Structure formats: C-alpha cells, structure tokens
Amino acid sequence: xxxxxxxxxxxxxxxxxxxxxxxxxxxxxxxxxxxxxxxxxxxxxxxxxxxxxxxxxxxxxxxxxxxxxxxxxxxxxxxxxxxxxxxxxxxxxxxxxxxxxxxxxxxxxxxxxxxxxxxxxxxxxxxxxxxxxxxxxxxxxxx
Amino acid sequence: xxxxxxxxxxxxxxxxxxxxxxxxxxxxxxxxxxxxxxxxxxxxxxxxxxxxxxxxxxxxxxxxxxxxxxxxxxxxxxxxxxxxxxxxxxxxxxxxxxxxxxxxxxxxxxxxxxxxxxxxxxxxxx
Numbered sequence: 001x002x003x004x005x006x007x008x009x010x011x012x013x014x015x016x017x018x019x020x021x022x023x024x025x026x027x028x029x030x031x032x033x034x035x036x037x038x039x040x041x042x043x044x045x046x047x048x049x050x051x052x053x054x055x056x057x058x059x060x061x062x063x064x065x066x067x068x069x070x071x072x073x074x075x076x077x078x079x080x081x082x083x084x085x086x087x088x089x090x091x092x093x094x095x096x097x098x099x100x101x102x103x104x105x106x107x108x109x110x111x112x113x114x115x116x117x118x119x120x121x122x123x124x125x126x127x128x129x130x131x132x133x134x135x136x137x138x139x140x141x142x143x
Numbered sequence: 144x145x146x147x148x149x150x151x152x153x154x155x156x157x158x159x160x161x162x163x164x165x166x167x168x169x170x171x172x173x174x175x176x177x178x179x180x181x182x183x184x185x186x187x188x189x190x191x192x193x194x195x196x197x198x199x200x201x202x203x204x205x206x207x208x209x210x211x212x213x214x215x216x217x218x219x220x221x222x223x224x225x226x227x228x229x230x231x232x233x234x235x236x237x238x239x240x241x242x243x244x245x246x247x248x249x250x251x252x253x254x255x256x257x258x259x260x261x262x263x264x265x266x267x268x269x
Contacts, residue, residue, distance in 0.1 A: 004178065065193065066178065068171035072247045073164055074238050078256040081234075084267055106266030113259030116252045124248040 001122055005070065009079055011063035017083035019056030021090065026050035071122040078117040081110050149224055152216025156229040159209035161236045165244050166202030172245075173198065227268030231261040 026049030033040045044050050067076045085107050091097040174180070174192050181189050193199055216225045238257040241247040249257075 065171055068168045069174055069177040073168040073241045074247050074249050074253045077237055078260045081260045102266050102269045106263040109259045109263030113256040117256035120252045
C-alpha cells in the first residue's frame, strides 16, 4: 500500500459520506416530490447542495472503482466504512445532535473492524513486500 | 404482513448489491491497476476499457436494481429497519461471495472486520 492508494481510500470514504449528507440536506430543502410532478426531480438538480452531492457521489464511484482495481473487495469495503464514523462525528460536533451510547459503541466496533482489515494485505495472491524487515523473524532472513 | 414485505425488500437489496459489488470488483481486476494504466496510456484508454467491460455493465445494472429495490422497500417499510439491515447484511454476504466467486483469501482478520463493521452499522441505527 502506497500513500497514493491510502489517498484513494480516503477519497472513497469522504466522497460517500459528505455526498450523502449534502444530498439529504438538499432534498429536504427541495421538499416532497409527488408522483404527479416527476419533473421536479430534474429541477432538484438546480439546488446547490443536490448538485454538489451528485458530483461527490460521482467522485465516490470513480475512487471506489480505482480502489477495486488494486485491492480486494473484502479489503475495500471494511476499510472505507470509516465514513459511518465520520458521519457520527459530524452529527455530534457540527450539527450538535445527541449521540447515544449505543451509537458510540457502534463507532468503536466499526473502527476496530477497520483496524483489523487494514493490518492485513490489500490484495490476494499479490501480497505487498513488507517495506521494512521489522515483521520478519531474524531466522527467516536470507543469510 | 408489512414485516414480510420489508424483509423481502431487504433480501432483494442485499442480493442485488452483493451481485453488483462482485461483478464490479471482477471487472476492475480485469481492467488492472487504473493508476498505472492511466500513466501509461491516458485517461481515455482507462475509460474505454472500463466502459466496454461486460462485468462492469452488468455490475452497474445490479447496483441500479439494488437502488430501486431500496426505493420500493422504503415505500413499504420503515427506513430505520431497511437501511441499516441491508447495509449491515451486505458486509457479511460480500465476504462470503468474495471468498466463493472471487477466490479472495478471507482470513480471520477479514471475517472479524466484516462482522464488527456489520454489528457497528446496526448499532449506529439503533
């Protein structure tokens, strides 16, 4: 895993969570859309939050596809689930919502899951060579 | 009765989005490292190769099915059940499907990660 690849994973996480929040805020500003006025859905794109949200979700899809081109699905999905944690932190510190104890436990579980998966190799069959010899027992080093 | 509708929607969402993730992942492995390909042959080559990949197109179709199943589900059931239940179950089904269909090495670390994240998502919605 290189720094650039971690940046792509961060892009997946940030674009998905911020994009979803912007869409949610924008659609609340737009209000209810009835089935009789489906053209309102198209006009909803004129709302700045909705437009920016759609742009970010396109960015999410591009970075998600990029990540899947060099990492396993079972690595990318848990590694990018930090977005849920981010949304909770935004809710607590930016929107000043009350965050219950069970939600904080959820945040802890997700963070632990991310910790577990990112310790392992990102891709099956093509494990990255360790950058340093620190994980290698001395007896395994070539003499 | 509404519960049965909600759970059939959840089943449809989970099946469709797992199919989509598996197909998209397979497509991108066939395309190869996007960053390296971009530097080598440019953005248009990357886009052409991704958009012409049959697995990619089928994957997008499956993701679209998942999205519409979610919309239908939300009109029948409670958002606080359907959204977290389907998101959480998808982490588990993806781990199983990736092991079977993509032959990924899902070791204890990855199982733990899938289960912890799935549990965490449920708690966040509680």
